[in-house]
Amino acid sequence: MTAMKLEKLVYYCQGWHLARHNRALFGETIEAWRQGPVVPELYEHHRRQYTISQWPWGNGTELTATELATVRWVTNEYGSFSAVELSRMTHHELPWKAARGPLPDSANSSAPVSTEIMRSYYSRQIADTETAVALATANAALEGVEFDEEWQDRLRDVASGTISADELIAAEIARISGD
Structure with a gap:
């Protein structure tokens, strides 16, 4: 998968986990970069790589059943989209837009994406x-x-x-x- 797609899927994992379980999946900050949401700590691990073919950091077996269910759901729902499609989707959603404020899409930014806005936004997407x-x-x-x-x-x-x-x-x- 591309590094950009990884970043967007991680963002969606955080958003949907916040919405469904009212707690963060991970503690690192997500920033509203020009290309969409990015976790800078994650970015440092794949910097200068277009494609991610292996991942020696972290341990998926440490995820709880609930956390794993979130990751699986997100990959099922969003995994078929390309990195560019995912980036475009995030550009139309409130959490990224709110973090960037009046900045144009082309401007650089390291503004944090609010987990509270993410929780609220994705919670509203859930309907019985x-x-x-x-x-x-x-x-x-x-x-x-x-x-x-x-x-x-x-x-x-x-x-x-x-x-x-x-x-x-x-x-x-x-x-x-x-x-």
Whole structure:
């Protein structure tokens, strides 16, 4: 993986761990660099390396089950994105933007990213199943589309993780096309 992608995945691990468990995954500061969030202590280990092929620092077996679950979830959810895509995503999110204030994206910065803002921001991204279905139904209604009870049940399946959104979309395409 690229060093830049590693930095962004570490950032997302911290954010989601703060949101779900109300405590930091690690104690090091994250800074709002031009390319997105960076942990300077981590950066020092991979400085001048484009690709990370091995990592002799740290010990993954020291992670608790909860910490490991966070890391696995983040890698599953964000691992398919490129380093550039992850960087762009962070540039649109409040924690990085708040740390940088009025600085343009192109400006250098070592401003710390607030763990409290990260916790608050990512906590707001979590919704229970019924809230997620209600929000999706309301958003669709604003677009002139009404979700009947059957569709709301299918959305509950997606929100609860029973099926993926991709599986639901594929099933609906197959239904519409008669396959």
